[in-house]
Amino acid sequence: MMRKLVLLMAAALIGDGDAFTPILKQGYGSRKMSSTLLAETSQAAAxxxxxxxxxxxGRLAEKYIMLDSSAGMCCYSACADCEFRLPGGGYRMADQSAARPKWIPSYETRQANGKEHSTKWSTKIFTEGPAVSMEEFVEKIQQIEYVPPLGGPYVGASSAAFDNDQALQSFFEILSNGKEKLTRHRMSQRLKELADGEEGLTWAAFSKAFDL
Structure with a gap:
């Protein structure tokens, strides 16, 4: 009788052990799956x-841009050696306007033909000096009012809050080339470079900087 009882108990223990085996394997699989998901999430966030x-x-683009890089010095008289004429011989328009924000001008402030324009980025980001850190850059742009721009996916003003700081940090890196501080002058230069020498950065050029 005792021997039979021992055998029954042993069988029960073996059965329980087998029952727990898939659970242990499942636990290991869950941990492995969690690691994979975390890796994929991190990669997507990049x-x-x-x-x-x-x-x-939509925070930095403007409805108005001054395209006359001569700052009013060009007389528009078709001078043969004019440095402000286009390669084809024509002229750029002195300025341009749009119904919705379309350009991030590369200049800080420009005066021409009795007009003056100070850009949003130069007056809103560099409020306390000629340079900002990444943290200051992120904070300043977050504080600028968003207006749905021309170009890109439509995002309404009510949905303009950033999901996180990653996009802003990436833009800082693009402008600063990895430096700890971004100067007003450097930002102007980089915007001009990203715009392929044009006076303002449109959505097409802006999105290209992010490889979108």
Whole structure:
């Protein structure tokens, strides 16, 4: 009788052990799956989405831009050696306007033909000096009012809050080339470079900087 009882108990223990085996394996699999998901999430977070990028563009873009880089010095008289004429011989328009924000001008302030324009980025970001850190850059742009711009996916003003700081931090890196501080002068230069020498950065050029 005792021997039979021992055998029954042993069988029960073996059965329980087998029952627990899949659970242990399942636990290991769950841990492995969690690690994979975390890795995939981190990889996805490394890319800036078009909607997050347009939230930056809609804060910095403007409806008005002064295209006359001569600051009023050009007389528009078709001078043969005029440095302000286009390669084809024509002229750029002195300025241009749009119904919705369309350009991030590369200049800080420009005066021409009795007009003066100070850009939003130069007056809103560099309020306390000629240079900002990444943290200051992020904070300043977040404080700028967002207006749905021309170009990019539509994001309404009610949805303009950033999901996180990643897009802003990436834009800082693009402008500063990895330096700890971004100067007003450096930002002007980089915007001009990103615009391929044009006076303002449109959505097409802006999104290209993010590889969108």
């Amino acid at each position: 890319a800036v989405s078009p909607k997050e990028a347009v939230k930056i563009f």
